[in-house]
Amino acid sequence: MNRLDISLIRDLPPFVGMEVVDLQNILAQATAHRHEKGTTIFSESEKANYFYLLLDGHIRVVKINQNGEQMIARYISAGESYGIAKAIGRDTYPANAVAAVDCLSLAWPTKIWDDIILQHPNFATNSYQTVGKRLFETQERMLELATAKVEQRVANVILKLANQTGKKTEEGILIDFPISRQDISEMTGTTLHTVSRLMSAWEDKGWVKSGRQKIVLVEGHKLMLVATNAAD
DNA sequence: CCATTAAAGGATT
DNA sequence: AATCCTTTAATGG
Incomplete structure (x- = not known):
């Protein structure tokens, strides 16, 4: 009855440990959504009518202050759920979600969240593990923002992004979306100018190669040293 | 050490 | 052509 095959989701984090019938049941209630690069999928404090699973693409999760200044809270990669307001006890979205590239997602109406949680304990467990993992990451970033120098923070995000979404090329590890x-x-609480200067310096040393909205990590271990060494 | 401001040039649409 | 992205330099906290 459904054109979606469970192989789409079977091995993804939100669904590990689930039976085929359960997967089929959940999948039958999903609809596929496309989001063009640059479009806002949902906005902060808007009613959370859907929760999503990203099948393909990259999504920027963005917080904005009263001044209109932005902070990128995280990137969502393929296989991750997002917009799961109910999992953190909300009925509105906690941030904005913007498609960093053309994206393909599955979506479920938030009103069936409670049913799904009740009927599929594995899904419930996986969901709170996801929330816990993100909380942990957020705390780590807070610690970093409070204690690490700009240089270390920038080195760190580049390493993390390369790890998360890196694609091997002849030159090195390419961060696989425009950034x-x-x-x-x-992401690091600094200015684009400082980032530009750091990247230029690293490029001169041959540690990265970069261009317009493009970063290739060439000498990962060198950046590791920058990221971990508090000393000059 | 890092932010801000300003200026200028290249890339993209 | 207009807009977006990057670089570089100067200045000041």
Whole structure:
């Protein structure tokens, strides 16, 4: 009855440990959504009518202050759920979600969240593990923002992104979606100029190769040293 | 050490 | 052509 095959989701984190019938049941209630690069999928404080699973693409999760200044809270990669407001006890979205590239997602109406949680304990467990993991990551970033120098923070995000979404090329590990200096600065609490200067310096040393909205990590271990060494 | 401001040039649409 | 992205330099906290 459904054109979606369970092989789409079977091995993804939100669904590990689930039986085929359960997967089929859940999948039958999903609809596929496309989001063009640059479009806002949902906005902060908007009613959370759907929760999502990203099948393909990359999504930026963004917080904005009263001044209109932005901070990138995280990137969502393929296989991750997002917009799961109910999992953190909300009925509105906690941030904005923007498609960093053309994206393909599955979506479920939030009103069936409670049913799914009740009927599929594995899904419930996986969901709170996801929430816990993200909380942990957020705390680590807070610690970093409070204690690490700009140089270390920038080195760190580049390493993390390369790890998360890196694609091997002849030159090195390519961060597999368009990312600007501005984006990096919004992740590290600095300015695009400082990011630009750091990246230029690292490029001169041959540690990275970069261009417009493009970063290739060439000498990962060198950046590791920058990221971990508090000393100059 | 890092932010801000300004200026200028290249890339993209 | 207009807009977006990056670089570089100067200045100041």
